[in-house]
Amino acid sequence: MGLPDHHLAEGELRIRAFHPHWKRLVVPFLALLVIIVASSAAIFLMPAFEYDSYARIAVAVIAVGLLTVWSFVPYLQWKNTSYVLTSHRLTISLGVLNKSSEDIPMSKVNTVSADQTLFERMLGSGTLNVESAGEQGHVTLRDIPNIQDVRAELFRAVDEADDEEPRTPRPAEP
Structure with a gap:
């Protein structure tokens, strides 16, 4: 290291x-949990409509982007x-x-x-x-x-x- x-x-x-110190990872970990819970709820509770598959994909893409910026990047900065x-x-x-x-x-x-x-x-x-x-x-x-x-x-x-x-x-x- x-x-x-x-x-x-x-x-x-x-x-x-x-x-x-690991305390730097508390906020990114909480962001990870909130993003996963919110995006999962949005995907699974989304009502059926004509373009619901596109909407689910959009939610997943936004969730991955937010996870990258608010969880993955801070973890990499801490680790490095x-x-x-x-x-x-x-x-x-x-x-x-x-x-x-x-x-x-x-x-x-x-x-x-x-x-x-x-x-x-x-x-x-x-x-x-x-x-x-x-x-x-x-x-x-x-x-x-x-x-x-x-x-x-x-x-x-x-x-x-x-x-x-x-x-x-x-x-x-x-």
Whole structure:
């Protein structure tokens, strides 16, 4: 998911790989149920008339279109959004047809903070804010599952990256 093992650098270990929280799929799932129930009722309860077969086909086509836009596409977006935390970097991959990836090296991470609403605290999700010394500077990741565990693992990875970072030697004193 997100970052295949053969793309890891030598000595780089995968700490955690995950998708956004499942709560992003609640509305698409409810849309799926409503569309299926409504279109089934419309098809089976439609009175008989001269062009009823065309009307049933039209209802089915509209239902498939709505299912695609309101259920299938959000599911694909959720499934193709992945976060991979390794010992060297945090990788964010987005996109269904067009793929975009962003890597934040652990050595560049300055600040990590987490925000949670009451509802998110009950679900164990939240928003992770990562500030780095990179080009973009600030990345906000919404709907992160197990936010406190991810935050703790990210802190550990940053600390380990700082410990492994080579220090410049001081010039010898005369």
